[in-house]
Amino acid sequence: xxxxxxxxxxxxxxxxxxxxxxxxxxxxxxxxxxxxxxxxxxxxxxxxxxxxxxxxxxxxxxxxxxxxxxxxxxxxxxxxxxxxxxxxxxxxxxxxxxxxxxxxxxxxxxxxxxxxxxxxxxxxxxxxxxxxxxxxxxxxxxxxxxxxxxxxxxxxxxxxxxxxxxxxxxxxxxxxxxxxxxxxxxxxxxxxxxxxxxxxxxxxxxxxxxxxxxxxxxxxxxxxxxxxxxxxxxxxxxxxxxxxxxxxxxxxxxxxxxxxxxxxxxxxxxxxxxxxxxxxxxxxxxxxxxxxxxxxxxxxxxxxxxxxxxxxxxxxxxxxxxxxxxxxxxxxxxxxxxxxxxxxxxxxxxxxxxxxxxxx
Numbered sequence: 001x002x003x004x005x006x007x008x009x010x011x012x013x014x015x016x017x018x019x020x021x022x023x024x025x026x027x028x029x030x031x032x033x034x035x036x037x038x039x040x041x042x043x044x045x046x047x048x049x050x051x052x053x054x055x056x057x058x059x060x061x062x063x064x065x066x067x068x069x070x071x072x073x074x075x076x077x078x079x080x081x082x083x084x085x086x087x088x089x090x091x092x093x094x095x096x097x098x099x100x101x102x103x104x105x106x107x108x109x110x111x112x113x114x115x116x117x118x119x120x121x122x123x124x125x126x127x128x129x130x131x132x133x134x135x136x137x138x139x140x141x142x143x144x145x146x147x148x149x150x151x152x153x154x155x156x157x158x159x160x161x162x163x164x165x166x167x168x169x170x171x172x173x174x175x176x177x178x179x180x181x182x183x184x185x186x187x188x189x190x191x192x193x194x195x196x197x198x199x200x201x202x203x204x205x206x207x208x209x210x211x212x213x214x215x216x217x218x219x220x221x222x223x224x225x226x227x228x229x230x231x232x233x234x235x236x237x238x239x240x241x242x243x244x245x246x247x248x249x250x251x252x253x254x255x256x257x258x259x260x261x262x263x264x265x266x267x268x269x270x271x272x273x274x275x276x277x278x279x280x281x282x283x284x285x286x287x288x289x290x291x292x293x294x295x296x297x298x299x300x301x302x303x304x305x306x307x308x309x310x311x312x313x314x315x316x317x318x319x320x321x322x323x324x325x326x327x328x329x330x331x332x333x334x335x336x337x338x339x340x341x342x343x344x345x346x347x348x349x350x351x352x353x354x355x356x357x358x359x360x
Contacts, residue, residue, distance in 0.1 A: 136171025
């Protein structure tokens, strides 16, 4: 006489269930869970970028952040600022002038040199408006129709990444031109969405403008929070001209304002001029600049000196490829590794291939 079927082999009607088929209550429960998860995922997906539209029309819940960010930052936010991650995208980052012709081939450079991460600059305000453009040029609006967008997408597919740098010497900053924090937020978010960015760099070189500094910090703080709500991360780098005695009082005030408004500064870039005609010890002077800035950054951001050093991106600005030879590049890289600098990123004249290989 055949054995009676096991209880788990029958459904609720008593009919025998084929092997491998789950009970109907389990299937129904799984379907409900899948539908709920799909709804949540669709709700979390980012909407299409719209300059001056999407970010400008977001929930009124962000309005207090835009109007009084400094007063509303609590103790927890200040601790978050002090504990921001220190690691950069790579120990070596190449700078690319996005306004140059012919346009730079990111993927070809990645494959040829092994450089994985690039900084693209500079995004500034357009002529008389709040539109982000490469170098402020009327015909070079940053966005998904920009040829650079396709190049960045190809680099992402090849395993590389980019940081977009705002400011610099090419034109007025968006913070100085955009009339309010909400419009500025829309401009920043437009660039982030166009390139799928996880890191932004801001380069400060002109006179200190307290109004623009506050507007920038407020918009940036909201942008970081919105990105986190979407499940992403956005790291912020500040870059300043620096000398062998560190940062000027004006640049320290800009760093202090960002900290006061709760903007988490991941790294501080030091643009240090390097000219062979002026020194026979370039690495000594670069290390001297980093040490001086370390003490200043530790004080302003209220972090230990070792942590402050780890936040420094050292940016030697070469006037000629001869300004840094291979032996000096080895010494510079050794200093950067020994002190755990965030990264090295030469600017100005392109270093020789042998120097670039050592630094990277």
